[in-house]
Amino acid sequence: MIKITFPDKSIREFQDGVTGQEIAQSLSSQLAREAFSVSVNGDVWDVTRPIFSDANIAIHKWEDKEAKEAFWHSSAHLMAEALEVIYPGIKLWVGPAIETGFYYDVDMPEGKVISENDFETIEKKMLEIARGKHAYIRTDMPKAEALEYYTEKGDEYKMDLISGLQDGTITFYTQNNFTDLCRGPHLPDTSAIKAVKIMSIAGAYWKGDDKNKQLTRVYGITFPKQSMLSDYLTLLEEAKKRDHRKLGRELELFTFSQKVGAGLPLWLPKGAMLRERLEQFLKKLQTRYGYEPVITPHIGQKELYVTSGHFAKYGADSFQPINTPAEGEQFLLKPMNCPHHCEIYKSKPHSYRDLPIRYAEFGTVYRYEQSGELHGLTRVRGFTQDDAHLFCRPDQLKEEFLKVIDIVLYIFKVLDFNDYTSQISLRDPNTPDKYIGSDENWAKAESAIIEAATEKGLKTVVKYGEAAFYGPKLDFMVKDAIGRSWQLGTIQVDYNLPERFDLTYTGSDDQKHRPVMIHRAPFGSMERFVAVLIEHTAGKFPLWLTPEQAIILPISEKFNEYAKKLLQLLKNYDIRAVIDERNEKIGKKIRESELRRIPYMLIVGENEANDETVSVRKQSEGDLGKMSPEEFSQHIKNQIEKELQE
């Protein structure tokens, strides 16, 4: 007998070799049906795998991440089998479960491609196999035998995978006529997979290296119930409605023009108004935190970026240098503001008493992003960073870093971004040539970030290889409407550029010392931040930010005069309002104002004109009743105060 400990700490005895499924069955037969995987001493196992020693276990149902992973991983195998049937000669690379569904990377037979028209065929084949209720059977195989199996099959991809594995740990899973090298875990059998959707198709370089052959990546998702698939697809439709590219056009915030160029956003008046309010908000905050504004030009001598190292790292793939009539003179569109700010620091000598110095600039930069990467406002070729560079003494570094975190967190709080992740981006120790500076400086910078993040109690993920080439970063990531993660705020510790630019200050010992730099951008870029803000709010911006706070809707043209008088009054109260003077019925004016996401509709007709009031209707909520213009302005002021409360 073995002792099984459940998550609630209760302990029960079972026969040696009992499976997760049998344990579930002993609790309830429904649980046994719904158990997709089981954690055994922290490792996730098949529910059909026998347990031979005392263990802590947790049974995972669909709701659990561990169950979905097994479900979707099994589905990837199912799809692989279907693909093998439909495209004989197809070769398989890897097929993991992902956050929503799974994919499989495949090498298509010569001359064959998968297109969207083929999705239905694949789905049908998968469902057909799933209905056969084929068990996923786990087998161990010695390395030599595994290699032999794939040599026979002529599959160089799997052979590559196996050659990297340790002998004795190699397992295979078989369902129906399909066997795949796999660690597992998997479902007991294929019958749980009831709904299947192939989502998309994409190219993916083998092993993620663009020098390698490009494989075909097929994305899919499956569910244990048809209704769950429908719900999921509805959810995707809803998310599409929040897409900033769609709302940006509908709400007249920004546009692009082929003639201006790809990835170069044009801010329309309403978008510009929104962005300027955000900038003012941050400027005010930064003034409180002791930042000083600076302004630098859009171009700089190439040498400046040679010094900083940016040119060596990014020059070849960037906008090419601008030549002048002078022989040999070259300028770059600035891809970064830091070199300019370093030169400002150098414009006069500094005492240790002056530090920290904090230079802030909404600096517009240009980077030649790859054409395939451009995406709405989130990935563009010309954008404005809410940039600042802090020059401080080593003993001030931590405090300064903590204060920057405070700024970022305050912004996120005011704008109601609760669902962010903080990522500590460190360098990849395996590729030291990607970075500049000494190991010692890197170690100092990395520990500074880790300490500061810990002190603030941030829940962070550590990612190696994500650092900037001159220093590690603390990044704040937020997801967009379709689930993609974007970096917004970033804080970076840099010991290297101060050396490269030979920045110094005089210490109390009358000796020259090197300052430490912090690069920081709490929004990241205005473009990306506004994009994510649009998706986060679905276009319903906070009152303090929104371009149009109120719209006056006269019941008929007879009341346009009163509406104009009212508009002037509201302007005096600093309320951003417009009038819909068109010859349309009130229902239509309301509908369109709702779609324009204007927070307040002020309906004025005979009654209001007579007693000098407005009927207030709140967007997506409805009638608030009659108010005097004074009361309304007070209402707005109260709302804004609430929004900006610390």
Added chain:
RNA sequence: GCCAACGUAGCUCAGGGGUAGAGCACUUCCUUGGUAAGGAAGAGGUCAUGGGUUCAAUUCCCAUCGUUGGCUCCA
């Protein structure tokens, strides 16, 4: 940059080898209305751009540009 798909009116989209169509938006007229679409008429397109095939191309083929979903990249 790479893989796949797409590009028709301001927007959303239909169509298809014989010089184009709907709804919304726009203009004009009628209507002057009370909380999510009043009615009528009109105007609007070199069917992304450039080549090729054809008696004839918006439609078929190629290239370029752009857009979309991924991959690689992201100072």
